[in-house]
Amino acid sequence: MTGASRFTLVNGREADQVPLTDRGLAYGDGLFETLRVVAGTAPLLGLHLQRLQRGCQALRLPLPHDLADELSSAARRLGDGVLKLIFTRGSGQRGYAIPQHSEPNRIISAAPLPAYPEAHAAEGVRLYACSTRLAQQPLLAGIKHLNRLEQVLARSEWEGREFAEGLVCDQQGRPIECTMSNLFLYADGAWITPELTQCGVQGVMRDWLIAALQAQGEPAQVRQVSYPELLAADEVMCCNSLFGVWPVVRLADRQWPVGVRTRQMQTLAKQAYS
Amino acid sequence: MTGASRFTLVNGREADQVPLTDRGLAYGDGLFETLRVVAGTAPLLGLHLQRLQRGCQALRLPLPHDLADELSSAARRLGDGVLKLIFTRGSGQRGYAIPQHSEPNRIISAAPLPAYPEAHAAEGVRLYACSTRLAQQPLLAGIKHLNRLEQVLARSEWEGREFAEGLVCDQQGRPIECTMSNLFLYADGAWITPELTQCGVQGVMRDWLIAALQAQGEPAQVRQVSYPELLAADEVMCCNSLFGVWPVVRLADRQWPVGVRTRQMQTLAKQAYS
Numbered sequence: 001m002t003g004a005s006r007f008t009l010v011n012g013r014e015a016d017q018v019p020l021t022d023r024g025l026a027y028g029d030g031l032f033e034t035l036r037v038v039a040g041t042a043p044l045l046g047l048h049l050q051r052l053q054r055g056c057q058a059l060r061l062p063l064p065h066d067l068a069d070e071l072s073s074a075a076r077r078l079g080d081g082v083l084k085l086i087f088t089r090g091s092g093q094r095g096y097a098i099p100q101h102s103e104p105n106r107i108i109s110a111a112p113l114p115a116y117p118e119a120h121a122a123e124g125v126r127l128y129a130c131s132t133r134l135a136q137q138p139l140l141a142g143i144k145h146l147n148r149l150e151q152v153l154a155r156s157e158w159e160g161r162e163f164a165e166g167l168v169c170d171q172q173g174r175p176i177e178c179t180m181s182n183l184f185l186y187a188d189g190a191w192i193t194p195e196l197t198q199c200g201v202q203g204v205m206r207d208w209l210i211a212a213l214q215a216q217g218e219p220a221q222v223r224q225v226s227y228p229e230l231l232a233a234d235e236v237m238c239c240n241s242l243f244g245v246w247p248v249v250r251l252a253d254r255q256w257p258v259g260v261r262t263r264q265m266q267t268l269a270k271q272a273y274s
Numbered sequence: 275m276t277g278a279s280r281f282t283l284v285n286g287r288e289a290d291q292v293p294l295t296d297r298g299l300a301y302g303d304g305l306f307e308t309l310r311v312v313a314g315t316a317p318l319l320g321l322h323l324q325r326l327q328r329g330c331q332a333l334r335l336p337l338p339h340d341l342a343d344e345l346s347s348a349a350r351r352l353g354d355g356v357l358k359l360i361f362t363r364g365s366g367q368r369g370y371a372i373p374q375h376s377e378p379n380r381i382i383s384a385a386p387l388p389a390y391p392e393a394h395a396a397e398g399v400r401l402y403a404c405s406t407r408l409a410q411q412p413l414l415a416g417i418k419h420l421n422r423l424e425q426v427l428a429r430s431e432w433e434g435r436e437f438a439e440g441l442v443c444d445q446q447g448r449p450i451e452c453t454m455s456n457l458f459l460y461a462d463g464a465w466i467t468p469e470l471t472q473c474g475v476q477g478v479m480r481d482w483l484i485a486a487l488q489a490q491g492e493p494a495q496v497r498q499v500s501y502p503e504l505l506a507a508d509e510v511m512c513c514n515s516l517f518g519v520w521p522v523v524r525l526a527d528r529q530w531p532v533g534v535r536t537r538q539m540q541t542l543a544k545q546a547y548s
Binding site for chain 2: 008010015016017018019020021022023024025026027028029032034059060082084086088094095096097098107109111114132135136137139140145146147148149150151152153154155156171179180199
């Protein structure tokens with residue numbers, strides 16, 4: 001399906017700028033979502049909306065009831081690719097206080113799917129071990145807000161194509177996620193993914209895979225993971241809603257083959273978009 | 275001195291919008307400064323530029339060498355009021371990686387000085403004890419970056435005029451600062467201000483006062499402060515570069531008179547702009 005490959009909308013109208021007074025710019029006061037669009041629909045829209053809802057609750061933002069329609073309409077127009085929604089508290093006067101009558105801004109950008117190398121999914125990726133550690137803030141953990149300097153810093157630690165992703169730990173050195181994806185490890189006969197109650201982003205593909213494992217009677221464990229435990233795992237993979245599942249084949253000196261469990265997770269991830 | 279009371283500049287040109295692709299909007303990938311302007315000059319410009327320099331180093335941002343000239347020129351045009359500078363990494367493609375050839379955006383907004391009630395400085399203010407706690411992130415502590423959701427959340431905890439400011443603690447409950455100002459307490463014959471190595475914003479008025487105390491042979495202590503220690507202090511005040519020094523006269527059940535040491539600090543703060 002082919003549609004308009006690139007367009008941008010601000011509050012439903014074609015626009016490519018936002019006012020300087022937007023609190024998204026001033027304070028990162030807002031949320032975002034990145035939705036994969038396939039054949040005119042966003043298959044994981046429901047999970048994205050759930051996360052938005054949680055984010056709105058955490059930030060005391062009103063979620064417009066017609067946002068789902070607006071995203072669906074943009075998905076039809078796009079055909080195949082990626083929709084990015086930035087949802088801010090809108091314009092405000094100077095100062096941190098939330099304006100009494102603020103009108104949120106909905107910013108939608110449509111673009112083609114990033115061209116990830118085929119080899120990442122087929123042969124696996126090497127993780128860079130980021131020294132940037134995530135701060136622990138339970139009030140903001142899990143949601144996809146616009147305060148992303150930690151991810152920018154972590155991603156800036158390496159250049160070039162040797163590493164496709166980077167592992168990010170919390171202040172205690174516990175593995176939490178990767179810079180733009182979530183982390184799963186397979187050990188002692190079960191998938192484990194780090195809990196995200198103190199930091200990290202609760203990815204929709206992570207949600208999808210947890211639900212899929214549950215549905216087939218192999219529930220994932222969501223809990224704290226230590227770095228030695230990660231290194232000792234039988235299989236490791238990272239996932240997000242754009243690229244699906246990438247096997248992790250190396251982290252520091254530890255190497256893994258691409259295992260059968262990871263291939264099963266790739267199949268589950270693909271079902272999200274089929 | 276009267277000048278143009280409100281204007282906005284993007285990269286030196288009159289504009290009131292920024293591109294949707296700005297990384298300040300996408301990730302809070304940038305810094306800001308709020309400068310008080312008196313009679314056509316920004317007296318603490320040097321301290322603001324020092325903080326910007328530290329922020330640029332932390333975020334790997336290039337600081338334009340002519341930013342001081344641009345701010346000085348905007349100050350002349352404004353006359354009296356407040357200049358806000360937002361300095362972002364500029365436009366970027368999707369993804370956290372820092373673009374190889376990004377061009378930072380300089381956004382300057384001029385406005386009148388906020389109309390704080392005279393009584394705040396004269397009679398002191400009551401602090402709200404915020405339950406929002408600051409996450410500890412040494413890579414970002416002290417600098418004035420655009421990731422300010424914690425301040426938005428803390429400031430959203432109270433409404434109305436009973437409280438002029440709110441006390442914010444770290445995850446261990448140690449007092450760090452107020453939502454838009456820094457905190458000082460006087461105890462055992464010396465001023466103390468919380469160290470900001472893990473969280474908090476290093477305010478320029480805090481810098482100014484520390485230097486002024488040092489110059490008169492009464493150095494401030496910059497160190498961890500406990501909540502009981504704050505309550506037990508002889509005098510407490512908060513400060514920023516816009517309002518100077520506000521005596522704190524109440525926090526929870528603890529009340530303080532406005533002390534002579536705090537009045538001395540108000541005099542020192544005024545010297546910044548005389």
